[in-house]
Amino acid sequence: MCKRLHVGGPKRMWEPEAAAAPIAAALYITGRRGHSPGGMRKAYIREQQARGRKVVAVLPVHYPKEILTAAGVLSVELWGPPGPPRHASAGRLQTYVCAVGRNALGFLAGGHADLVDAVLFPHTCDTIQGLATLLPDLGGWSKPVLRFQHPKGDDRESARRFLRAELERFASEVGELAGAVTAEALSRAVALHAEIDRARAALLARRASLDLSDRALYALLRRGEFLWPEDHLAELRRAVARLAPAPVQRGLPLLVTGYVPEPMSLLDHLAEVGAFVAADDWAATGRRAPPRPDPLPADPFDALVEKGFAGAPCTTRGASRERRLAHLDALRERSGALGVLAHVPKFCEPELFDLPALRRHLGERGVPLLVLETELESELPAQARTRLEAFAEMVSARRARA
Amino acid sequence: MIARRIEYQAVRRAVGPLLVWLERQRSRGRVRRDAGPFGPPLESSRKLKELLSLHYLEGRYADGAVPVAWVTSGFPVEILRPLGFHAVYPENHAALCAARHALPALVEAAERQGYSQDLCSYARCDLGSVASGRTPVGRLPRPDLLCCSTNICQTVLYWYRALAERFRVPLVLVDTPFVYGEARPHDVAYVVEQLREAAAAAERVAGRRIEPEALSEATRLAREGTELWGACLAQNRAEPAPWTGFDQFAHMAPVVALRGTEECNGYYRMLLDELRDRVRQGVGGIREERVRLLWDNLPVWFELRHLATLLAERGFTFVCSTYANAWSEMGSVIDPADPWASAARAYQHVILNRDLGSKLALMKSLCRDYRVQGAVLHSDRSCKPYSIGQIDLRERLSRESGVRALILEADHGDPRAWSPEQADTRLRAFMEAFD
């Protein structure tokens, strides 16, 4: 039933233009100011649909993309979108609810995603869980709805069994939308995404040896939020090929932990104050580049269960703090980051709750920390930029002393 | 340890009851204050106060004497009862702090540690109380075990993780997949498995096994308790309603914190008798009942008295609430013959873990059963899971149930972002619309 499946196959429609162009040109779609990323995305989605692919809009953060890929379904992630809400429907959620939820409600209920075939709500936090019922049950979305429920907390046998059952259920739900997902197709998709994960992990782990600005790197990584996986992999490979044998980044290396690199101008401000993201623990990027075993488990569902518990400890999955702090220590040491930026979107409960523990933990180790709360709806206010600058001044002074 | 046990038993069996007796003697001659726009005060209130004072008094001597668990309101506490745990409910404690206006100082202690003001005020209150060692109840016993269920929110998981880090004790998690319509078989299997894990952890802490008969008995008591609570609430179908929604908020403490015990059930039997008497005699919760209302979401604990008076003076009364109702819903599902699977189903199907279609249906049925003319939906900054959807629910409720509905912005605990003047104006305008 998966006639339209081209996973790992020879057909790569996005390849020709992209292959000829340097990475900077790839930013055409999401990166540069002045272009409408939404418009570019829409054009890409239409092209994919013309190829017979179904398209699903996906809310943050974690979901088994492999199953969608195996069914030939393009996933397009909806991180808000950032900026002011696109429709008054955002007001159906109170102003004390985070903007990812409010903007997604405005976007979906305002008809901006009507070209997709379905929407997928992963149950990552109370807000997105609420949206998962608000839109279909109280109005705003009448097309099919997919849901994916993560087990919360640490790796447990019960959680593994539940995850496996939920993955199988999800596969059959996706099958109803786009045709049955066969074991072979799923195995191919699992292998493809493992390669993507490895490439993303390599770029992030060897960040200092990559001759790209943060803006360019994150535009590249975040294109994975809507590109067909093979197209994304092709771009990643070109970036991996550019990795230098020795570090080339000379700025202040920082570890950033948070939810999503938005507003993207934050990256420009970091560059302005002479810093760069040497280690990434954003839920949207760093926490979605888990190490993958080689070879992968033979059963694709086993591989997905393994991946479900392999990634960086994520607050949206209720990971334990000890694991999270240990992971951050490892990232910091490996990258040589001199300071930590905790970048939290306003009202993001999962991220906010860990801040006191993070502050205490880093304080005990003498590692500078800056907590920066930003809003998805607007650019960084001058005061926040001052804080970034002061943080950079402080970390530089320390580096100079050392 | 033995000294601690003797002390605990002495408090439980002798000192506590003695203090209660003394308090009764003291209050005997006291003239009751004028009830104002309210009906005569419930006789049971005194017993409630005694019950809770004893509970907190026992708590002060519990650690070291009996195993202590800190528990979220939606956790199936029945499994702890056969092991003799003293259960502390931080949510209940935070509500008490808020009602006694002790919360701001505690949340500020948490904020000094870096907890954001945008986080739930219950969580901040508890973490601040733990950090500062302050509480209006004297002392909370140190936990040996933390029991957390995500059926009310994911917030409790983050909150309990912070507690686990602080106290260095095991945290058991009962993660409850969200329910659309009915729980799916793999959800129930997952929850059952976690209940067994939780029970095993509790057994390790208590140093003994759960006897199946004792579990059946606790389950039976929990079922009976929630049914009794439901029966108490149902008395308000009468006109005039024998008690107010605000009274219910105060009287729900036993079904939350003492569920699965005979003390809880004995209390509600007594309350139920009193409410039935009031119905027979036509005694209302407020003196002159004109307009019957539904309340949605948690109470505004720090303003209960003020809001109740403002409404009662004009003949408005809350006769039902989705919140008080939440502890009556699971009664029919809990099955002493199958404690594990029935608890899994019961605790998965709580209002905050179900789709908004079910919540709307519930609100409509409450409007119908209790013949309400209006609804106040408390948009609670501190409880997003409960507040998401309210703007639509308000609209749907007024359209489909024909009730006037108001959204009231507040917080269940933190008065610092609350404007009483603004709220008064809104409520007055809302009430004027009924004239």
Place this chain on the structure above:
Amino acid sequence: MTAPAAIGVDVGSTTWKAVVIDRSGAVLASLVEPADPLVEAQTERGLVELRRRAGAPPDLPVGATGYGRKRVAAGRSLTEITCHARGAFARTRRPGVLLDIGGQDTKVIRIDARGEVMDFAMNDKCAAGTGRFLEVILARLRVPLGEVASRVAAAPRAVSVSSTCTVFAESEVVSLVAGGEPVEGIVRGLHASLARRVASLAGSVPPAEAVFLSGGVALNPAMVAALEEALGRPVSVVPDPQLVGALGAALAAAEAAAAASPRPVAPPG
């Protein structure tokens, strides 16, 4: 009079401040004016006046700080966090926690034994917890700033103001007055409320650390007392509290100039 060595300008949201220092870091002349939205014009005018007062040459190195620092033609531009730390340390010569309560920002800066920033925190964009909170509500109560200290001293007790939101606190205060509460008690309550906010931003300050206060609010003794109460320890006001940022900027400019020029310059202080 010693020779002028550098100028520091602190362009804040409510006031414009500038100092001229000599090579030892001593302030030779200073100027404080209400902030003008036309930062460039005000700075040009102000610096002419300041140079005249200090008898300084036009080519003196200039350091700038404050939210308007980027609109000042200066050799050295640093954030107010770094400059406040330097300015305060030059005056106190002690590590500790510096609280700076300005019109728009409240900063808590932890300074180490070398006078460098160890950590800092700032209020979010809301006016709660800043000088503006007091300013708005005192204006509403018609209490002139000059009378604040004596009115607070006259209050037998603080009337509790629970709202920390400036807008809600305004209406709360109006209803407290209507309810017959004495204005003095309310003003004292407002100070306590602001002090608690600042204390909460400061987090848990280790008991051994000294606490310093700078910014315009430091000129209000009632606020100093309220902060001491909220923090449970003495709070010392940095001399010339309004000039701390400008002083830090001047010191930074002098240092940069010294590093650039072959002529040996004595370290400030």
